[in-house]
Amino acid sequence: MTVRDVAAAAGVSPATASRALAGHTSVDPELARRVLRASSDLGYRANALARALRTQRTDTIGMVVPSISNPYFVAAVEAVEQVLADSDRALLLCDAREDTDVEASRIDLLVHRMVDGLIVVPVATDASAAALEHASRQLPVVQLDRFVDAAPTDFVGSDNAVGVGACVQHLRARGARRIAFVGARPTTSTAAERLRAFRDHVDEQECPDAWLLLGGFTAEWGRAAARSLLAGMEGGTGGGADLPDAIVCGADVIAVALVAELRAAGVQVPERVAIVSYDDSTLGALTVPPLTSVSQPVDAMAREAVRLLDHRRDHPGAAVHKSVFPPELVVRGSTA
Amino acid sequence: MTVRDVAAAAGVSPATASRALAGHTSVDPELARRVLRASSDLGYRANALARALRTQRTDTIGMVVPSISNPYFVAAVEAVEQVLADSDRALLLCDAREDTDVEASRIDLLVHRMVDGLIVVPVATDASAAALEHASRQLPVVQLDRFVDAAPTDFVGSDNAVGVGACVQHLRARGARRIAFVGARPTTSTAAERLRAFRDHVDEQECPDAWLLLGGFTAEWGRAAARSLLAGMEGGTGGGADLPDAIVCGADVIAVALVAELRAAGVQVPERVAIVSYDDSTLGALTVPPLTSVSQPVDAMAREAVRLLDHRRDHPGAAVHKSVFPPELVVRGSTA
DNA sequence: CTGAAAGCGCTAACAC
DNA sequence: GTGTTAGCGCTTTCAG
Numbered sequence: 001m002t003v004r005d006v007a008a009a010a011g012v013s014p015a016t017a018s019r020a021l022a023g024h025t026s027v028d029p030e031l032a033r034r035v036l037r038a039s040s041d042l043g044y045r046a047n048a049l050a051r052a053l054r055t056q057r058t059d060t061i062g063m064v065v066p067s068i069s070n071p072y073f074v075a076a077v078e079a080v081e082q083v084l085a086d087s088d089r090a091l092l093l094c095d096a097r098e099d100t101d102v103e104a105s106r107i108d109l110l111v112h113r114m115v116d117g118l119i120v121v122p123v124a125t126d127a128s129a130a131a132l133e134h135a136s137r138q139l140p141v142v143q144l145d146r147f148v149d150a151a152p153t154d155f156v157g158s159d160n161a162v163g164v165g166a167c168v169q170h171l172r173a174r175g176a177r178r179i180a181f182v183g184a185r186p187t188t189s190t191a192a193e194r195l196r197a198f199r200d201h202v203d204e205q206e207c208p209d210a211w212l213l214l215g216g217f218t219a220e221w222g223r224a225a226a227r228s229l230l231a232g233m234e235g236g237t238g239g240g241a242d243l244p245d246a247i248v249c250g251a252d253v254i255a256v257a258l259v260a261e262l263r264a265a266g267v268q269v270p271e272r273v274a275i276v277s278y279d280d281s282t283l284g285a286l287t288v289p290p291l292t293s294v295s296q297p298v299d300a301m302a303r304e305a306v307r308l309l310d311h312r313r314d315h316p317g318a319a320v321h322k323s324v325f326p327p328e329l330v331v332r333g334s335t336a
Numbered sequence: 337m338t339v340r341d342v343a344a345a346a347g348v349s350p351a352t353a354s355r356a357l358a359g360h361t362s363v364d365p366e367l368a369r370r371v372l373r374a375s376s377d378l379g380y381r382a383n384a385l386a387r388a389l390r391t392q393r394t395d396t397i398g399m400v401v402p403s404i405s406n407p408y409f410v411a412a413v414e415a416v417e418q419v420l421a422d423s424d425r426a427l428l429l430c431d432a433r434e435d436t437d438v439e440a441s442r443i444d445l446l447v448h449r450m451v452d453g454l455i456v457v458p459v460a461t462d463a464s465a466a467a468l469e470h471a472s473r474q475l476p477v478v479q480l481d482r483f484v485d486a487a488p489t490d491f492v493g494s495d496n497a498v499g500v501g502a503c504v505q506h507l508r509a510r511g512a513r514r515i516a517f518v519g520a521r522p523t524t525s526t527a528a529e530r531l532r533a534f535r536d537h538v539d540e541q542e543c544p545d546a547w548l549l550l551g552g553f554t555a556e557w558g559r560a561a562a563r564s565l566l567a568g569m570e571g572g573t574g575g576g577a578d579l580p581d582a583i584v585c586g587a588d589v590i591a592v593a594l595v596a597e598l599r600a601a602g603v604q605v606p607e608r609v610a611i612v613s614y615d616d617s618t619l620g621a622l623t624v625p626p627l628t629s630v631s632q633p634v635d636a637m638a639r640e641a642v643r644l645l646d647h648r649r650d651h652p653g654a655a656v657h658k659s660v661f662p663p664e665l666v667v668r669g670s671t672a
Numbered sequence: 673c674t675g676a677a678a679g680c681g682c683t684a685a686c687a688c
Numbered sequence: 689g690t691g692t693t694a695g696c697g698c699t700t701t702c703a704g
Contacts, residue, residue: 002681013691018683026689048449049389050681053696058385060428060449068414069407069618078404081431085442090449092396093429095417106421113384113396113426219622260624282405286555287623288596338697349675354699362673386697389680 001044009038021046061309062092062110063119064103070217070253071281073121076144079302080119100127107131111138117309122148124187140312142305147189154308155322156301160190163294163327164197167248167276170329176246176274180211182225182258183250194250194278211244222249222257230265243267249277252284255291259334275334289333296327337380345374357382397645398428398446399455400439406553406589407617409457412480415638416455436463443467447474453645458484460523476648478641483525490644491658492637496526499630499663500533503584503612506665512582512610516547518561518594519586530586530614547580558585558593566601579603585613588620591627595670611670625669632663
């Protein structure tokens with residue numbers, strides 16, 4: 001089943017058949033109809049490989065995420081997959097396993113596969129730069145969620161300063177006076193921005209340095225941070241006086257485990273300690289109490305990422321573009 | 337950068353260069369060395385598209401899962417991606433969104449992309465059959481986790497009878513006398529097998545029909561089922577007398593929401609009601625209390641799935657093969 | 673063992 | 689507007 005067969009059946013040359021199938025206007029309407037007819041009669045489907053080899057387009061987008069076990073990235077993958085499916089394109093997905101070496105090898109794999117573009121959530125600000133920069137010289141690349149400055153690519157993310165600001169204001173309005181921050185070490189732009197935003201919003205009075213707890217975007221870290229806060233309480237004046245009124249978490253994976261640990265120790269959430277978090281993942285909505293969390297418009301962000309890739313394919317020299325979306329605080333039981 | 341360049345640099349023909357690069361033995365060792373040398377000097381990488389067009393191998397495997405938001409499927413995707421990456425292959429991932437029409441169109445997309453094989457977790461026993469059957473006539477297909485009998489493909493799964501049996505025995509050993517089942521309607525083989533196994537293990541005494549609750553593999557259903565059980569309690573003799581001692585859940589997503597709802601209603605877990613579940617997902621380990629759950633050897637299953645695809649490529653006519661792995665009950669706080 | 677030549681299936685110049 | 693021809697880059701007959 002090739003173009004030649006269709007062409008023969010329609011009584012035209014392969015070239016004309018190809019043009020008709022591609023919807024080129026410079027084809028006699030009558031011939032075009034015959035071709036289309038023959039094509040559907042024969043159940044013809046153009047060979048994707050041959051077309052790709054010829055046109056240098058694979059209709060495939062590559063995506064590399066730091067870890068597919070993180071529900072936020074899963075949401076991103078889901079959204080991108082949907083956008084691509086809508087335009088008959090496919091997603092080559094790779095998991096970097098939080099390792100910049102793995103990440104580099106996956107990026108290389110995808111470039112070599114000649115994907116039309118690459119969507120990357122970089123593992124780390126420093127160590128991801130080289131691979132990204134190299135890739136961006138071969139094809140359109142957009143960084144999603146996190147940004148590596150050294151790699152001059154397009155970017156789609158959300159405004160972490162606004163998000164964290166909303167968290168702090170919400171907690172204050174709810175009466176919180178003393179607020180802790182449990183986030184990730186600033187090895188990624190999001191972690192760094194959230195930390196900086198938090199620092200900008202509170203002073204030493206509201207949050208002493210001991211309550212700026214930094215680890216990783218993992219459940220283990222959430223648990224460890226909770227234990228650390230609880231230990232501080234025991235050393236204090238007793239009665240939980242040295243526990244913060246509220247905690248801002250850098251991600252739902254952290255918050256879920258942190259809440260679990262606090263509750264296991266008999267600390268009431270939200271009565272004794274209110275919790276706000278980031279990502280608004282399915283995870284956070286399932287727990288007791290469900291998490292108040294900052295939500296990002298993932299679908300719109302996915303659409304924008306794909307749009308930027310398409311745009312850059314057509315305008316390789318265009319200036320680097322950054323799209324930053326406004327997040328929104330979704331209030332739930334953890335601050336009820 | 338093409339084979340011709342390498343060949344020229346090594347002073348041989350493209351054919352010989354190609355053979356040397358492919359490791360064919362029928363090449364003069366000296367020439368082979370020159371080719372390899374030239375290749376690495378020039379940083380040559382064979383064009384994946386051209387090779388695929390010629391050899392009819394894309395080194396890409398397609399995978400379709402019912403929903404990428406379900407952590408069990410994420411674990412499966414993660415495992416498959418790892419196995420493929422280890423053999424320099426890539427994963428084309430599609431999400432069927434629990435819809436058999438979407439599933440059919442994604443399978444079609446992947447077949448058309450000429451993936452070397454297809455790993456499918458079918459959405460439903462009936463409605464997924466046609467697409468699977470059609471696909472399996474074009475390329476190697478293996479069904480994972482769930483099985484559609486009408487589609488004669490290889491299969492990799494785990495023994496649900498053994499898993500559910502272990503759940504029931506564990507609960508009995510813990511002193512449970514009255515056990516409810518909250519699972520999914522038997523529209524998938526796993527749901528059906530788990531339900532049947534449960535029925536085979538308990539009698540009307542231990543579990544009246546009212547306690548066989550069937551919905552979907554979703555958190556919403558877990559919540560609804562919990563409410564239903566709580567409503568039954570109110571109608572009973574009071575004091576929670578009409579609540580089961582234990583509940584077997586068909587999946588962690590169900591269990592997590594069910595536990596949340598029970599606890600919100602003041603029911604102690606595991607003291608009043610013990611919970612066991614299925615999948616042993618990251619989700620279940622994060623909750624309070626963490627879930628006792630049936631664990632499947634996902635990595636081994638992924639390896640086996642890829643092995644079956646490879647095997648079938650070499651032996652298209654071989655008999656259909658089913659690999660069933662033994663699951664294992666992981667005991668945690670929800671039955672502590 | 674090696675090279676020349678063909679061809680995977682498609683589309684894009686180029687001529688008519 | 690249409691057909692002829694060439695070629696994307698690779699591998700694999702087929703001769704030698």
